[in-house]
Structure formats: structure tokens, C-alpha cells
Amino acid sequence: MITSTANGQVKHVVNLMNKAKYRRENREFVVEGIKMVLEAPEESVEKIFVAESFVQSHKSGLENIQWDSPKMETVSDNVFKQMSDTMTPQGIMAIVKMKESPLSEVVGQEKAFVMVCEDLQDPGNLGTIIRTGEGAGVSGIIMSKNTVDVYNPKTIRSTMGSIYRVPFLYTDNLQETIRQMKALGVTVYAAHLNGNNSYAKEDYSGKCAFLIGNEGNGLKSETTELADKLIKIPMEGSVESLNAAVSAAVLMYEVNRQRRG
Amino acid sequence: MITSTANGQVKHVVNLMNKAKYRRENREFVVEGIKMVLEAPEESVEKIFVAESFVQSHKSGLENIQWDSPKMETVSDNVFKQMSDTMTPQGIMAIVKMKESPLSEVVGQEKAFVMVCEDLQDPGNLGTIIRTGEGAGVSGIIMSKNTVDVYNPKTIRSTMGSIYRVPFLYTDNLQETIRQMKALGVTVYAAHLNGNNSYAKEDYSGKCAFLIGNEGNGLKSETTELADKLIKIPMEGSVESLNAAVSAAVLMYEVNRQRRG
Numbered sequence: 001m002i003t004s005t006a007n008g009q010v011k012h013v014v015n016l017m018n019k020a021k022y023r024r025e026n027r028e029f030v031v032e033g034i035k036m037v038l039e040a041p042e043e044s045v046e047k048i049f050v051a052e053s054f055v056q057s058h059k060s061g062l063e064n065i066q067w068d069s070p071k072m073e074t075v076s077d078n079v080f081k082q083m084s085d086t087m088t089p090q091g092i093m094a095i096v097k098m099k100e101s102p103l104s105e106v107v108g109q110e111k112a113f114v115m116v117c118e119d120l121q122d123p124g125n126l127g128t129i130i131r132t133g134e135g136a137g138v139s140g141i142i143m144s145k146n147t148v149d150v151y152n153p154k155t156i157r158s159t160m161g162s163i164y165r166v167p168f169l170y171t172d173n174l175q176e177t178i179r180q181m182k183a184l185g186v187t188v189y190a191a192h193l194n195g196n197n198s199y200a201k202e203d204y205s206g207k208c209a210f211l212i213g214n215e216g217n218g219l220k221s222e223t224t225e226l227a228d229k230l231i232k233i234p235m236e237g238s239v240e241s242l243n244a245a246v247s248a249a250v251l252m253y254e255v256n257r258q259r260r261g
Numbered sequence: 262m263i264t265s266t267a268n269g270q271v272k273h274v275v276n277l278m279n280k281a282k283y284r285r286e287n288r289e290f291v292v293e294g295i296k297m298v299l300e301a302p303e304e305s306v307e308k309i310f311v312a313e314s315f316v317q318s319h320k321s322g323l324e325n326i327q328w329d330s331p332k333m334e335t336v337s338d339n340v341f342k343q344m345s346d347t348m349t350p351q352g353i354m355a356i357v358k359m360k361e362s363p364l365s366e367v368v369g370q371e372k373a374f375v376m377v378c379e380d381l382q383d384p385g386n387l388g389t390i391i392r393t394g395e396g397a398g399v400s401g402i403i404m405s406k407n408t409v410d411v412y413n414p415k416t417i418r419s420t421m422g423s424i425y426r427v428p429f430l431y432t433d434n435l436q437e438t439i440r441q442m443k444a445l446g447v448t449v450y451a452a453h454l455n456g457n458n459s460y461a462k463e464d465y466s467g468k469c470a471f472l473i474g475n476e477g478n479g480l481k482s483e484t485t486e487l488a489d490k491l492i493k494i495p496m497e498g499s500v501e502s503l504n505a506a507v508s509a510a511v512l513m514y515e516v517n518r519q520r521r522g
Contacts, residue, residue: 039499124385128504128507131500131503131504131507132503132504132507134496134497134498134499134500135494135496135497135498135500135503136497137497137498158504160500160501160502161499162498162500165498165499166498198521200518200521233396233514234517234521235395235396235397236395236396236397236398236517237395237396237398237423237426237427238300238395238422238423238426239392239395239396239421239423240421241421242392242393242396242510243389243392243393243419243506245504245506245507246389246392246393246506246507246510249503249507249510249511250510250511250514253494253511253514253515254514254518256495256497257461257515260459260461260495
């Protein structure tokens with residue numbers, strides 16, 4: 001059992017939790033909680049850490065956990081608390097290998113339905129878009145280089161496991177990636193406050209992608225220019241804009257509604 | 262100028278920021294930032310606090326602020342930081358009088374469109390529902406007694422000013438309030454994982470209300486039983502549920518879409 005925070009594995013976890021650069025260098029991230037650990041694809045799991053008291057209280061109950069696995073490491077409760085990102089740790093976390101998808105997988109085999117996030121900054125917004133995206137049936141998610149790190153513990157938490165199942169990629173050149181999608185026959189819609197078409201009047205039965213801009217500044221003009229159409233979500237009252245994850249959800253579920261027929 | 266955190270007004274603000282009970286007893290709450298202070302209804306504003314450096318940098322620029330008002334109080338930058346709930350304070354905040362609406366106003370004059378929140382716990386979710394609600398054109402919002410305090414600084418921030426404009430009320434007896442709405446001819450829909458009707462197949466042209474449950478536990482069964490219809494938002498993949506604010510947004514914008522025609 002690991003009983004010291006000076007332990008190398010513990011330091012590795014803490015660094016993975018706190019430093020995006022360290023995560024990128026190691027191509028690993030950390031997930032916490034029973035649900036997130038159990039849903040992780042087995043081949044991607046590098047290591048599982050359980051708190052001493054978690055073993056005592058769950059060893060007989062949780063049969064899905066391979067307690068004898070060489071990947072399993074027990075740590076004292078105090079050390080686990082130091083490793084955890086949450087106020088009330090569940091007592092289980094795992095190191096998981098990063099996996100990004102190629103553009104062909106994000107665009108999908110049949111009906112492309114892609115959310116494109118430009119420089120989103122709020123980890124909760126990004127995580128919620130991934131979660132809602134799985135629910136609405138997106139084929140994948142594309143993020144600009146300056147979008148918040150999808151492997152941030154807060155983002156991972158708010159995906160509720162969808163991070164394992166929704167194909168996604170980061171791109172160094174968002175505009176080029178959008179051009180590549182257009183070449184694949186994808187119609188690109190920009191959600192824009194100056195859009196003159198209501199999102200609900202468009203036909204999303206074909207391949208489609210939606211550009212979602214930064215929370216404060218919206219889409220860059222050079223990105224907006226690549227869109228085939230500017231659409232807007234109508235707003236009553238004095239509302240100037242909607243939350244980014246809410247806008248994305250409204251658009252995604254309109255596609256879902258239309259495609260279900 | 263106030264230069265000490267021992268000042269009675271400073272203590273009052275700090276208590277209003279941090280204690281829901283103190284807010285209720287005083288029937289006051291605090292809003293922060295230029296936008297939130299300027300959008301507050303003038304008659305509801307009790308006091309405005311500005312940081313010394315805010316006065317220096319904005320006195321000539323911000324003409325909407327009544328700098329000579331007896332309600333205006335300047336505080337030193339250090340004291341303002343102590344009063345603020347944010348990491349990077351803008352330098353302006355106000356004490357605002359609480360105002361709840363009667364049920365008749367929440368239900369609205371013509372077309373009732375009410376969101377009913379039962380025991381929502383996340384301040385950001387509640388604030389986002391109020392903001393999206395204004396955008397989608399709700400007539401008002403009803404909250405159970407155990408819903409998170411709408412005057413919590415985090416909730417207020419995430420409403421982006423909609424808190425001043427969307428009628429709302431707390432009720433001690435949610436079930437009784439739902440019965441009263443039904444007596445007014447409102448059709449009540451429960452968003453429920455066991456719903457067998459897709460939300461998008463219903464007709465929301467008439468008076469309608471939606472019951473939204475707690476993030477972890479959903480709606481109580483005795484509340485669900487009062488609904489005229491259980492509806493669900495279809496989900497692809499392995500998603501078990503959507504975020505509460507996202508679910509509410511999808512429902513609200515479907516009503517908006519149908520009513521715009």
C-alpha cells in the first residue's frame with residue numbers, strides 16, 4: 001500500500017490532475033469515481049488507484065472491478081485525498097491513455113453531425129457539450145487548439161463518461177479542418193448573433209457541422225466566413241446571448257428532432 | 262470613503278454574499294459587475310459600492326451611473342476585494358431588494374409557459390435556466406422550497422441579468438402550487454427518464470408547465486404523479502441523463518420553436 005505523497009506514482013497523478021502540459025507530454029489523464037473508472041475502455045486503463053477504506057467497503061460489492069489486476073494500487077485514505085480533485089472523493093481513480101480520433105471518424109461513416117468548438121474556455125461547457133452531443137447523436141467534436149483541455153478533471157467530470165464514447169480531435173488549424181469537412185460534403189452552420197436564419201428553419205437531414213464560438217467573444221470573423229450559413233437562436237426579452245453549452249444543446253437537439261422525424 | 266472591513270456596511274455586504282438565511286431575513290441580495298448593477302431596476306437598488314480605482318478609471322466614461330447619488334459609496338480597493346465574491350472584481354456592486362412575483366404573474370396573462378424546479382441544487386443550473394428561460398419566452402419560474410437560493414452570487418452571475426426580468430417565486434408546497442396551476446388550465450409535463458412520449462411530439466401551443474427534478478434524484482414520485490403527461494428527451498448512445506439546465510433548455514426551445522410557427 002502506498003502511504004506517502006512522496007511516492008512517484010502519487011506525484012505522477014497529481015501532475016496529471018493539475019497540468020495540461022504534463023498530460024499532453026505523457027498522453028495520459030486521470031478519471032475519478034466508480035462510474036468513470038468502470039466505464040473506461042479496459043485497454044486504455046493504465047492504472048487504478050483505490051483508497052484503503054474503499055477496498056474495505058466495496059471489495060465484496062463491486063464485482064466489475066478486477067481487484068487482483070496488476071494495474072490495481074491501494075493507497076492510504078490520506079494520500080488518496082491529496083491525489084483527488086474533489087472535496088468528497090469516492091475513493092477510486094484511474095490513469096487512462098489519451099485517444100484522439102482522425103477526422104474521418106469524427107465526421108462519421110454515414111451522416112456527419114459535427115460540433116466545432118472554437119476557443120471555448122469553460123471546462124464545464126465543453127464537458128456538457130460532449131455529454132449532450134452523445135445524447136443527441138453527434139458523429140464527433142472538433143476543438144481548436146486554444147479550446148480548454150478536454151482532459152481537465154472538471155471537463156471529464158461533466159462529460160459523465162461520454163468522453164470515452166464521442167469521437168473528438170484537436171486541430172492546430174481550425175480553418176483548414178473546416179475546409180476539409182466542406183470538401184467532404186458537410187454543410188457548415190455558424191451559430192452567430194448576427195445570423196439571419198433561425199436555426200429551426202434549416203434542414204439538417206444531410207451532413208452538417210455547427211461552429212460554436214468562445215464564451216465572451218463568439219466566433220472569429222475568419223472562422224465565421226467559412227460557414228455556408230449563419231444561423232441564430234431567436235431570443236425574447238433582453239437576453240443578449242445564451243450560454244455556449246445551452247446554445248449547442250438547442251442546435252444539437254433540433255438536428256436530433258429532425259432526423260428522428 | 263470606507264477603508265476598513267470592520268465597517269458595518271461592509272460586514273452587511275459580506276453577510277449578504279455568504280448567508281442565504283441572512284439574505285432572507287433582510288430581503289436583500291448583492292449583485293456584482295457593471296452589467297448587473299446597471300440593469301438592476303432603479304427602485305430596487307438600495308446601495309451601490311464602487312472601488313476607489315473604479316471611480317478613477319470610469320467616472321468620465323460611465324454616464325449611466327449616478328455618481329452623485331446618495332446611494333453611492335466609495336470603498337478602498339482592498340476592502341472591495343474582501344467584499345467581492347469573484348477572483349477579479351470589476352469594482353462595482355450593489356445591494357438590491359428582493360422581489361418575488363405572485364403565481365398569477367408567473368403563469369402570465371395570456372400563454373402560460375412555466376418552468377417548475379424541484380430541489381435543484383446547482384446554482385449554475387438554476388441561473389442558466391432563468392437566463393435561457395427569458396430567451397425562450399417563459400412566463401415565469403417556480404421553485405420548491407429546497408431549491409438552491411436564487412440569490413446565491415453564483416446563480417445571480419449565471420442569470421446574466423435575467424433575474425431582474427423573469428417572474429419567479431418559491432413555494433413551501435410545490436404540489437399545491439402545481440394543483441393551482443392545473444386549475445388555471447395549465448397542462449403540466451414532467452421531464453422524466455421513464456416518460457414514454459418524446460417531448461418533440463407534444464403540442465405546446467396552449468398553457469404549459471414543465472417539471473424539472475433534482476440533478477441526482479430526479480422528480481419526487483408524488484410530484485411526478487401530478488403531471489398530465491410524462492415526456493422524455495430521447496438519448497442516443499449510453500447517455501443516462503442530460504444536465505438539468507440542458508434538459509430545460511431543450512424543452513423551452515421546443516416550446517419557443519412551436520409558438521413561433
